Amino acid sequence: MASVEQTNGALDISQAINKQIAAKIKYLQELETAVEHHDDCKVYQLLDNQRYAAEIEHREQQPNEQGVMNLVDDLADQLSNFLSANLIQYLGKAYPFFYYEEYKTGHYRIYFGNWWDRRRFGELDVLNIRFAFDQEEYQKLARAFELSKQNKRYNSDRIEQISSENDRLQKLIDSRLEREQKRAALQEQLKDASSRSGLFESNKNREARQVIVEQISKLEDEEQESRTAADTIKENERVVLDLSKENTILSYEQKSIIDTFGTFEDFELANRNLYASYLNSLGGKKAGVSADEQ
Amino acid sequence: MSSNQMISTAADRVHSLSDSIAQGLEVGQRYVALLNQLTETKDPAELLDATEKLEGLSLANAFVKFPQHYQLADYYLLLMARMLELNGENSLEIEENEIHHQLLAKISPMEDQERFTFEIDPHNGGAFFAEQHHHEPLFYLNLKHQILKFSNRALVDFFIVRQTQKFSDLDLQAVVSPMIKFALLLEKQLNFVIDLGILETGNGARFRLQKPDLPLTIIDRLFVKTTDTDYMLLNLPQNNGAELRLDQNVRLQLAFDPDDYAQEWSFRVLDKEERVSFFDVLLHYPLVREWYLDNREFLAVRTDAMIFANNADQDYVGETLTMTTPDQPTQSAEQTAENLENQTEVEKED
Numbered sequence: 001m002a003s004v005e006q007t008n009g010a011l012d013i014s015q016a017i018n019k020q021i022a023a024k025i026k027y028l029q030e031l032e033t034a035v036e037h038h039d040d041c042k043v044y045q046l047l048d049n050q051r052y053a054a055e056i057e058h059r060e061q062q063p064n065e066q067g068v069m070n071l072v073d074d075l076a077d078q079l080s081n082f083l084s085a086n087l088i089q090y091l092g093k094a095y096p097f098f099y100y101e102e103y104k105t106g107h108y109r110i111y112f113g114n115w116w117d118r119r120r121f122g123e124l125d126v127l128n129i130r131f132a133f134d135q136e137e138y139q140k141l142a143r144a145f146e147l148s149k150q151n152k153r154y155n156s157d158r159i160e161q162i163s164s165e166n167d168r169l170q171k172l173i174d175s176r177l178e179r180e181q182k183r184a185a186l187q188e189q190l191k192d193a194s195s196r197s198g199l200f201e202s203n204k205n206r207e208a209r210q211v212i213v214e215q216i217s218k219l220e221d222e223e224q225e226s227r228t229a230a231d232t233i234k235e236n237e238r239v240v241l242d243l244s245k246e247n248t249i250l251s252y253e254q255k256s257i258i259d260t261f262g263t264f265e266d267f268e269l270a271n272r273n274l275y276a277s278y279l280n281s282l283g284g285k286k287a288g289v290s291a292d293e294q
Numbered sequence: 295m296s297s298n299q300m301i302s303t304a305a306d307r308v309h310s311l312s313d314s315i316a317q318g319l320e321v322g323q324r325y326v327a328l329l330n331q332l333t334e335t336k337d338p339a340e341l342l343d344a345t346e347k348l349e350g351l352s353l354a355n356a357f358v359k360f361p362q363h364y365q366l367a368d369y370y371l372l373l374m375a376r377m378l379e380l381n382g383e384n385s386l387e388i389e390e391n392e393i394h395h396q397l398l399a400k401i402s403p404m405e406d407q408e409r410f411t412f413e414i415d416p417h418n419g420g421a422f423f424a425e426q427h428h429h430e431p432l433f434y435l436n437l438k439h440q441i442l443k444f445s446n447r448a449l450v451d452f453f454i455v456r457q458t459q460k461f462s463d464l465d466l467q468a469v470v471s472p473m474i475k476f477a478l479l480l481e482k483q484l485n486f487v488i489d490l491g492i493l494e495t496g497n498g499a500r501f502r503l504q505k506p507d508l509p510l511t512i513i514d515r516l517f518v519k520t521t522d523t524d525y526m527l528l529n530l531p532q533n534n535g536a537e538l539r540l541d542q543n544v545r546l547q548l549a550f551d552p553d554d555y556a557q558e559w560s561f562r563v564l565d566k567e568e569r570v571s572f573f574d575v576l577l578h579y580p581l582v583r584e585w586y587l588d589n590r591e592f593l594a595v596r597t598d599a600m601i602f603a604n605n606a607d608q609d610y611v612g613e614t615l616t617m618t619t620p621d622q623p624t625q626s627a628e629q630t631a632e633n634l635e636n637q638t639e640v641e642k643e644d
Contacts, residue, residue, distance in 0.1 A: 114529055115526060115527060116514070116529050117529075238511075241514055245518055248517055251521050251522065
């Protein structure tokens with residue numbers, strides 16, 4: 001009995017295996033045909049049937065068959081490279097301000113703009129048709145959009161602060177002579193007051209002396225600072241140039257997004273819908289029909 | 295015998311005097327003929343011929359004194375005015391200074407402010423066409439070598455630095471226009487070699503910077519200036535410089551040849567119809583003008599030398615440099631020497 005059971009079991013298992021293998025072969029054959037015809041839509045469907053069904057065919061709850069999908073896991077980079085050609089061509093029109101650099105097979109860096117100085121903005125995830133924006137850079141842009149509602153720029157506060165610091169330092173440099181004269185006068189007063197000091201010095205005189213000493217020390221501090229002020233000003237100017245450059249970059253980015261999408265919100269919406277927009281542009285419906293036929 | 299001899303000697307002397315006077319008169323006649331030719335002929339070659347002959351004619355004669363006469367510079371100016379007149383260009387008008395009898399040109403619409411005339415270069419021959427307040431030598435003309443060459447430095451100093459506050463860009467273009475036209479006429483009708491410098495409108499024209507090294511922060515400053523304007527500063531595809539997108543497809547590039555190890559930076563203006571010069575860009579766009587003038591120490595374009603065969607020797611080097619001064623306000627002796635070196639290289643390359 002046991003052996004019969006075993007035989008039956010073995011039969012079930014070999015059937016199950018055959019079924020699995022047939023499914024795998026079918027999957028691979030379909031992928032092969034899709035690649036051969038450069039039917040990118042079909043490739044995307046095969047790579048993620050669940051998402052494809054939901055977003056393109058509007059059929060919910062289509063599970064992915066892990067058993068077949070992971071067959072091509074080790075081909076991810078090549079498939080990404082293969083699918084990038086049409087995707088990047090599409091993005092060139094939909095997002096004319098993004099530029100891509102394939103830094104290794106199937107991996108694409110995004111650059112925002114072709115302007116004099118531009119930012120690296122994350123990566124393009126070709127297999128999932130989405131932008132993987134660098135969050136830090138993205139947040140700067142989001143913040144710049146917010147600030148622009150108040151007619152402010154990303155770095156305007158800091159630039160203003162450094163500029164007024166530079167004004168202060170310049171005044172320190174310019175007032176050198178005045179400071180010297182003041183100091184000489186104070187020292188004269190101190191000499192005067194000191195001559196009246198001694199064992200029976202009045203409280204009033206002692207206080208006056210203290211005030212003069214403090215004033216002299218303050219002047220000395222200023223003098224000290226003024227000696228390095230010129231260098232600090234130069235360094236600050238360099239920082240201001242960098243901050244201004246970042247403002248310019250952000251303003252170019254904002255302008256590009258407004259020119260293409262109207263608002264930042266519409267840009268974000270387009271990003272969320274990119275998968276569907278792109279596959280529909282490839283004729284997703286036609287692919288959907290063939291999916292129903294299966 | 296002796297009295298006879300005296301008579302004959304006296305007669306000789308009288309005769310030789312009359313000979314001398316005759317020679318003087320002959321010179322005078324030739325002078326009159328050349329002046330007539332210069333003012334009446336309709337043939338550009340004859341105009342040039344008259345000017346050149348007047349240049350070589352000496353009116354100095356011990357026996358025949360001519361009343362005040364014009365100077366060489368005046369003939370150059372007449373040549374220019376007549377060439378323009380013959381070709382229907384009337385914006386340049388000549389008047390005579392009553393005291394010195396010097397001819398001066400006024401150019402509309404700057405007729406109330408400025409006078410222009412030629413100033414003879416005593417070393418190389420030829421003359422500079424200069425305005426009379428600061429004597430900026432706007433271009434150099436040499437009839438013998440048949441060349442005309444604009445000075446980029448003088449053009450910037452006179453027009454861009456001094457006049458843009460007082461005149462519109464259209465007015466200033468109107469003032470420079472007869473000068474360009476004169477140069478083009480000389481080229482077309484008399485086969486002169488001309489160099490329009492930054493007035494050149496062809497897309498192929500490149501203007502190399504005087505200084506070999508350009509800190510990129512200078513370009514950063516232009517980039518920052520474009521914030522909130524309609525213009526954008528782009529990176530060139532080969533990372534070899536920047537391109538400023540201006541109106542109506544006008545593009546200003548500051549770039550170097552990516553294949554050239556030397557990385558020599560130069561300005562270039564590109565427009566579809568090839569009607570816009572670097573000079574026009576400086577005139578028309580305050581953004582570019584302010585940036586250029588603020589950073590002129592680095593952005594000054596150079597005026598390549600025209601080195602003549604006859605002044606290759608050391609004595610003339612200083613004079614050659616009158617046309618090779620960098621397009622920037624101040625220069626040190628060191629820079630000048632460097633400048634000259636560069637220019638010799640340029641000559642070789644060309």
